[in-house]
Amino acid sequence: MKWNKQAELIKQLSDRQLVSQVYATQALLFSIALGAMWVLFDSFTDVQALFVWNVSTVIQFGVSAAVFILLVDIILMKVLPKSYYDDGGINERVFRSISIPEIAIIAFVVAFSEELLFRGVLHTEFGYVLASVAFALMHIRYLTKPVLLVSVLLISFYLGLMYEWTGELWVTIVAHFLIDLVLGLMIRLKWMR
Numbered sequence: 001m002k003w004n005k006q007a008e009l010i011k012q013l014s015d016r017q018l019v020s021q022v023y024a025t026q027a028l029l030f031s032i033a034l035g036a037m038w039v040l041f042d043s044f045t046d047v048q049a050l051f052v053w054n055v056s057t058v059i060q061f062g063v064s065a066a067v068f069i070l071l072v073d074i075i076l077m078k079v080l081p082k083s084y085y086d087d088g089g090i091n092e093r094v095f096r097s098i099s100i101p102e103i104a105i106i107a108f109v110v111a112f113s114e115e116l117l118f119r120g121v122l123h124t125e126f127g128y129v130l131a132s133v134a135f136a137l138m139h140i141r142y143l144t145k146p147v148l149l150v151s152v153l154l155i156s157f158y159l160g161l162m163y164e165w166t167g168e169l170w171v172t173i174v175a176h177f178l179i180d181l182v183l184g185l186m187i188r189l190k191w192m193r
Contacts, residue, residue, distance in 0.1 A: 014101070015097045022094055022106060026113040033117035040125045050120045050169040059160045062171040066178035069155055073183070076151075084147040095187040103184040111176035114138075115178060118156075119163045119172045128164055132156040 013021065037047055077085055095103055114135070124129035136142075136153040143149060159172045185191070 004014060010088065015093050018090065018093050019102075019106070023109065025098040026109050029117050033121050036117070036121045040121065050116075050124070052168045053170050054168060057166050057168055058174050061105050061168075063178065065158060065162050065171075065175040067180075069158065069175070069179055070182050071167065073151070073179075076147075078145060081116075084145070087141060087145065087148060090141065091183070092187050095184040098101035098188070100188065102186065103188055104181055107177050107180035107184055110180055111173050115159075115169060115173045115176055119160065120169050123160055123163055128157075128160045132160045135160075149166050 010018065041047055094106070098106070118131045118135040118138075122134055132153070133156075135156040136149065139149070139152045142152055160174055162175060163169065163172050
């Protein structure tokens with residue numbers, strides 16, 4: 001019943017309002033991350049340590065993780081019934097009417113704010129499992145969609161593993177960005193069934 005009410009509210013929003021909600025949600029997550037860093041981190045040096053940029057590590061772990069995840073996702077979308085990947089049309093509504101540059105902007109904003117909170121803060125302070133499960137649960141609309149829920153949970157654990165191995169937040173930000181960018185472009189350019 002509660003999910004039906006949420007779905008009805010979402011249907012009442014225009015595509016542009018839905019995009020605005022994405023930005024608002026990400027602003028909230030970014031604010032939570034900043035507040036948590038203020039409380040949990042000992043110094044600004046701890047924050048700076050999250051943002052090590054090592055091109056070879058980003059390519060080796062971040063880009064390769066994104067390619068692997070996208071390949072698996074695309075294969076599963078081809079093999080499994082369309083209903084298994086149906087999120088209620090939200091992703092399609094967000095990406096179908098915006099420009100390609102805005103898709104890139106949204107993909108970066110989402111990747112940066114979510115990875116900062118879930119990997120940068122939660123994973124760093126509370127561990128791999130808590131951060132990965134919290135990330136999956138944040139995608140609450142997938143709770144009634146087993147394939148989507150398991151998919152986002154496995155992706156979260158995989159990205160967490162990349163962060164665990166490298167200790168570099170840019171690795172997960174780049175991977176997350178590329179995944180969202182490619183899937184957004186696939187929706188926008190109608191490459192998805």
